[in-house]
Amino acid sequence: MTQFIANQWLEGQGEAFQSIAPFENTPIWDGQYATPDQVNHAVTAAANAFPDWADLTLEQRLEYVLKYKAELEKNFEKISQIIAQETGKPLWEATMEADRMVAKVQLALDAHKERLAELTLAVGDAQGITRYKPHGPCAVLGPFNLPGHLPNGHIIPALLAGNTIVFKPSEKTPLIGEEMIRCWHNAGLPAGVVNLVHGAAEIGKALITHPDIVGVFFTGSYNVGRAINQLLADHPEKIVALEMGGNNPLIVHESADTKAAIYHTLLSAYITTGQRCTCARRLIVPQTAQGDQFIDQLAQHLPKMNIGAWNADPAPFFGPLIDIEAAQNMLKAQDQYIADGATPLVTMQQHEASPALLTPGLIDLTPLKTITDTEHFGPLLKVIRVPDFDAAIDAANATAYGLSAALLSDNPDNYKRFYRKIRAGIVNWNRQTTGASGRFPFGGCGKSGNNRPAGFFSADYCAFPVASLEANSISIPEKTIVGTGF
Ligand SMILES: NC(=O)C1=CN([C@@H]2O[C@H](COP(=O)(O)OP(=O)(O)OC[C@H]3O[C@@H](n4cnc5c(N)ncnc54)[C@H](O)[C@@H]3O)[C@@H](O)[C@H]2O)C=CC1
Numbered sequence: 001m002t003q004f005i006a007n008q009w010l011e012g013q014g015e016a017f018q019s020i021a022p023f024e025n026t027p028i029w030d031g032q033y034a035t036p037d038q039v040n041h042a043v044t045a046a047a048n049a050f051p052d053w054a055d056l057t058l059e060q061r062l063e064y065v066l067k068y069k070a071e072l073e074k075n076f077e078k079i080s081q082i083i084a085q086e087t088g089k090p091l092w093e094a095t096m097e098a099d100r101m102v103a104k105v106q107l108a109l110d111a112h113k114e115r116l117a118e119l120t121l122a123v124g125d126a127q128g129i130t131r132y133k134p135h136g137p138c139a140v141l142g143p144f145n146l147p148g149h150l151p152n153g154h155i156i157p158a159l160l161a162g163n164t165i166v167f168k169p170s171e172k173t174p175l176i177g178e179e180m181i182r183c184w185h186n187a188g189l190p191a192g193v194v195n196l197v198h199g200a201a202e203i204g205k206a207l208i209t210h211p212d213i214v215g216v217f218f219t220g221s222y223n224v225g226r227a228i229n230q231l232l233a234d235h236p237e238k239i240v241a242l243e244m245g246g247n248n249p250l251i252v253h254e255s256a257d258t259k260a261a262i263y264h265t266l267l268s269a270y271i272t273t274g275q276r277c278t279c280a281r282r283l284i285v286p287q288t289a290q291g292d293q294f295i296d297q298l299a300q301h302l303p304k305m306n307i308g309a310w311n312a313d314p315a316p317f318f319g320p321l322i323d324i325e326a327a328q329n330m331l332k333a334q335d336q337y338i339a340d341g342a343t344p345l346v347t348m349q350q351h352e353a354s355p356a357l358l359t360p361g362l363i364d365l366t367p368l369k370t371i372t373d374t375e376h377f378g379p380l381l382k383v384i385r386v387p388d389f390d391a392a393i394d395a396a397n398a399t400a401y402g403l404s405a406a407l408l409s410d411n412p413d414n415y416k417r418f419y420r421k422i423r424a425g426i427v428n429w430n431r432q433t434t435g436a437s438g439r440f441p442f443g444g445c446g447k448s449g450n451n452r453p454a455g456f457f458s459a460d461y462c463a464f465p466v467a468s469l470e471a472n473s474i475s476i477p478e479k480t481i482v483g484t485g486f
């Protein structure tokens with residue numbers, strides 16, 4: 001029983017599929033996709049549940065959300081282990097993800113109170129009030145890379161605001177999606193408030209185009225985000241929040257502590273095997289002696305990193321890619337760069353421990369005439385050498401994406417220039433590009449999103465503002481409008 005509709009666990013009626021643990025390359029879960037009929041059933045359940053759920057006070061909805069939090073805490077180890085094995089990320093990192101799922105409850109509540117606060121103004125002899133209302137039944141589409149934390153970051157604020165949900169996890173991580181929904185079920189949510197359907201693109205399409213779905217909260221790739229936008233072109237009335245990819249730059253310039261610069265580069269480019277939307281893809285370094293030394297030492301350091309199984313002891317820094325196909329695609333991308341004239345500084349290779357495990361790569365794209373603006377979702381960092389700092393900023397901005405960007409530099413004037421010029425939703429100084437805090441907005445410009453940031457600002461797309469003019473009684477004002485006969 002893998003779909004959850006109106007508080008019933010049901011068998012999917014669509015094609016069978018499995019969740020394959022990437023390191024072991026063995027199935028850890030079997031299930032079926034939903035059918036479009038089942039999607040309809042789930043959306044209808046969410047639509048039926050909406051009026052009563054929306055009618056509850058925030059405090060009443062919060063009671064359920066706090067019970068969900070308690071369920072996450074009760075099942076913390078199991079959740080961490082599922083995230084680790086299903087994605088292949090090390091247990092320490094999966095535990096951090098589970099921690100962030102728990103922490104999201106308080107963050108979303110704080111955000112709700114701050115971002116959706118009632119605002120009152122005197123307007124003549126009436127009171128003007130801004131309040132917020134939920135949209136209705138919303139779809140949440142999740143990615144595979146942080147399969148607990150990221151959908152959780154849409155679902156909690158959406159529920160607090162009074163929406164109901166149909167969640168479709170990534171078809172690569174159905175098990176953690178299911179476990180999360182089990183926690184909601186155990187929290188005692190009324191039937192239909194949260195529903196789960198499994199599937200890939202076809203089920204995603206059926207869900208978001210359903211006429212009763214009024215909001216679509218998506219985290220995933222640019223190509224799919226664009227396809228969603230196209231599919232919904234005739235429905236501007238649906239609220240669509242798209243959190244998409246990045247081709248994020250990291251500039252290193254005038255940073256005397258080479259070791260610290262290497263450490264922050266590793267956390268930028270290779271954490272989660274380079275499978276974070278915020279990962280640095282392009283390492284931009286001016287052609288100075290200090291720049292040469294930094295690149296040399298980084299290249300020497302990469303082979304020293306411990307990589308391996310999610311449960312290995314000692315724990316690795318990163319594990320495999322999500323599947324063998326993803327690993328093969330990364331290797332093909334590297335081959336293509338080399339064929340085009342790039343210089344591999346550290347060649348990314350398949351590791352003997354698992355076909356989905358790749359060693360970290362570093363490749364110098366400076367010799368290329370043109371550098372394609374592509375997000376390669378894996379452990380390959382591309383070096384671009386430039387004449388000076390101004391050229392570094394130009395190179396950093398040479399992308400249609402704009403998610404995260406960072407500068408490692410001891411010189412505050414460099415940061416002032418960088419901050420003013422760079423186009424990105426996350427701009428860091430002497431910190432890695434990844435690891436954004438949930439206390440801040442999380443989203444990017446350009447192809448990275450549609451200006452509806454998640455993180456602390458998720459509250460904004462989970463409700464719409466209503467303007468009211470209110471007075472306890474009606475009266476004729478002293479100054480009336482001409483021509484009305486008063
Ligand atoms: N900006 C952000 O907050 C984040 C963005 N990402 C991006 O996500 C990508 C990696 O995640 P993936 O799971 O590979 O993303 P993906 O775009 O392939 O899939 C995301 C979700 O969309 C569904 N889907 C696929 N085709 C669809 C269609 N035509 N209509 C409706 N739904 C469809 C998938 O089944 C999945 O649930 C990277 O590009 C990464 O940068 C990942 C995490 C955070």
Ligand SMILES: O=C(O)CCC(=O)N[C@@H](CCC(=O)O)C(=O)O
Nearest residue numbers: 276277278434435436438442455
């Ligand atoms: O919503 C939040 O709590 C902040 C968003 C966040 O956690 N971002 C992570 C993951 C991004 C990704 O999925 O690639 C980060 O910045 O590393």
